[in-house]
Amino acid sequence: MSGEIAGGCLCGAVRYVASGPVVNARVCHCHLCQRAIGAAFNARLLFRRADVEISGPVAEHASSEAIQRGFCPRCGTTIYSHRVAAGMIGLTSGSLDNPAQFVPEAHIFVESKQPWVVLDPVIPAYPGAAPA
Ligand SMILES: [Zn+2]
Ligand SMILES: [Zn+2]
Numbered sequence: 359m360s361g362e363i364a365g366g367c368l369c370g371a372v373r374y375v376a377s378g379p380v381v382n383a384r385v386c387h388c389h390l391c392q393r394a395i396g397a398a399f400n401a402r403l404l405f406r407r408a409d410v411e412i413s414g415p416v417a418e419h420a421s422s423e424a425i426q427r428g429f430c431p432r433c434g435t436t437i438y439s440h441r442v443a444a445g446m447i448g449l450t451s452g453s454l455d456n457p458a459q460f461v462p463e464a465h466i467f468v469e470s471k472q473p474w475v476v477l478d479p480v481i482p483a484y485p486g487a488a489p490a
Contacts, residue, residue, distance in 0.1 A: 362375065363375070363376040363459055364376070364455050365454040365455050366453060366454040366455070367414070367430035367432075367433050367435035368430070368435045369432050371415055371431035371433070372412065372415065372430045373414055374412045374437065374438075374449065376403075376410045377409050377411070378408070378410075380403050380404065380405060381405060381406065382488075383403050383462055384401075384465070385400070385401045385462050385464070385465045385466070386400045386401075386405065386486065387399045387465060387466065387468050387471040387472070387475070388467035389470050390475075391467075392472075394419075394421055394427045394436060394448055394451065394489075396436070398474075399471070400448070401450070401451040401452070402450055403451060403454070403459070404446055404449075405449065406446060406447075407445045407447045407449065408445065409445060410438075410447055412437070415430070415432070416429070416430065416437060417431040418423060418440075422438075422443070424440055424441055424443060425442075426442060427438060432443060432456060437449065437450060437458050439443040442466065448451055462478075464483065465482075465483040466483075466484050467486055468483045468485055
């Protein structure tokens with residue numbers, strides 16, 4: 359992954375810039391992600407929260423005790439899932455200025471994958487969370 363990683367929401371009110379290295383690039387097929395994103399999966403780039411600067415009026419919803427989902431309250435674009443205790447934030451690939459910067463390294467929670475989503479057999483896929 360190279361080049362600055364920046365992005366934002368559809369209306370432009372929320373912007374972010376990531377300065378640190380990408381921790382991982384995974385596609386999550388869990389039901390919570392499907393619902394939160396409003397799509398079949400969540401392709402997200404994971405960073406340390408401290409490495410991402412976010413500006414604008416982000417609203418949050420706690421989809422579980424561990425995860426805050428951030429979105430633009432004006433246009434509704436889903437921006438991130440923030441694992442607060444771990445200090446990690448997953449930026450949605452669709453909100454990147456250059457979505458091609460997202461290259462999937464693994465698929466996770468494929469036990470709840472939609473059946474019409476066909477995975478590349480070269481990319482590791484795990485029924486639940488990726489092994490530590
Ligand atoms: Zn917006
Ligand atoms: Zn998920």
